[in-house]
Amino acid sequence: MSRVRAIVREAVVSAVSGRLASITTIVLVAGMCAAVLLTSGRAVGAQQQVLSSIDEAGTRAILIRATPDAGLDSTVLDRLAPVGGIETAFALGPAEDVRNTSLPDGAPVPVRDYWGPVLTTATDASQVVLSPRAVEELGMLVAAGSVTRSNGTILSVKGLIADPGPLADFEPLALTPREPEDTGRVAIVVVVTSDAHLVAAVTDTIRPLIAAADPSAVSITDSEALATLRGTVQAQLGAFGSTLAAGVLALTGLLVAIVQSALVLLRRKDFGRRRALGATRGLIAALILIQTASLATAGAAVGVATSAITLAALGDPLPSVDYTAAVALLALGVSVAAAIVPAVLAARRDPIRELRVP
Known part of the structure; x- marks a missing residue:
């Protein structure tokens, strides 16, 4: 040395x-x-x-939309889980308006049931998590308090979605987390691939796995053009x-x-x-x-x-x-x-x- x-x-x-x-x-x-x-x-x-x-525009996202006639439910996520090349997937139920309980005449925000990765500490269907934009449109100062559905059901605000990520296209976000075993109707499924080059292959793979009651009531939109770009x-x-x-x-x-x-x-x-x-x-x-x-x-x-x-x-x-x-x-x-x-x-x-x- x-x-x-x-x-x-x-x-x-x-x-x-x-x-x-x-x-x-x-x-x-x-x-x-x-x-x-x-x-x-x-x-x-x-x-x-x-x-x-370009990535912010969703080059890795595949969007599945289903009308009520499609008969699609949250079990679709179980069928998609084994597919290689998928980084994450989540499902959203049909939208329903909610308002700030303290402002019954305030602006409405659509709330959806949510199945997917854990967002915050919210754990059941009586709770809702909000994005910053939803908090603002509901007239709240912070993500706290409660919101009321159009049928009068009250949901307690349990947390804030600081970074909507692939959910940003659905702003303002008000989501009610559901457990995987708590099956419910699904209107939107978002699949995010691990690589932009896998979009086309994953799209072809998941198409038959959707298994909707009426396939014509389901539309799939991918970002293959953006991925190519x-x-x-x-x-x-x-x-x-x-x-x-x-x-x-x-x-x-x-x-x-x-x-x-x-x-x-x-x-x-x-x-x-x-x-x-x-x-x-x-x-x-x-x-x-x-x-x-x-x-x-x-x-x-x-x-x-x-x-x-x-x-x-x-x-x-x-x-x-x-x-x-x-x-x-x-x-x-x-x-x-x-x-x-x-x-x-x-x-x-x-x-x-x-x-x-x-």
Whole structure:
């Protein structure tokens, strides 16, 4: 361990002593990272923003609507449960108006029975959960109190649906949670697939599983067109960003190799002296590679910080942390790889011949 520390310390000292070459390497690597993040990274940030917008439009959702004649009930969820590719599914009963019990003449909000993942602490059909929009339209300050059905039944407000998620299309939301074994009539079933590309396949699979009494009273709407659009956008923007990043990395790697080759030539007498004093070829190569890695790390940090500040100042979308880290690591890898040939050449030089160089 002490030997490794000594080699690393020697490499850092060599980097500090050769200021011009070290600064040049740092600037090249920083420029590499900044160029990739300000071009390809900006494209990736825009891609993520566009895909997020498309996903919000429901690229993974399949909507099943059933009229009363369909005879569809909540057991449909049991039939859909074994289907692969489904992330979640829930069912909604027919809508019925409710009003704030304290404001009997207030605006009505549709309430529906709900079967699906747990939303809040509400547990039975005498309780209702509301979305923020429903709370506002009912004239409530908070999700508390009670609402009254058109038939006079009172439901206690038990919680708030902070994030409606795939239920957002049915706002304002007032839902009465039902237990899976509490079977009831269903008007809407929403199936969310685990991947946008599975929408068409899942739609074809679940169609016969709906098993409605009157299939003509059931309509299925999926987001296959949006899913196709998502795939096209992802492929085109991704290909552009990858090609651009590869070009920048290749060019910068070549420049780093040139700088390191020049550094080896400038220090050939020093390397020859070390070899004459007993330094192994592996030690010489390790010194050059460690020196390059330390300089590339500093350059990557400078490049990432500069590009992040620039993108934030311009108001452009920032790429993800994973993408930024990958660019920095790739820049480090390219720099070290570019220094391998100069390091091998330096290690293989004849010490006697190099010491004769004036």
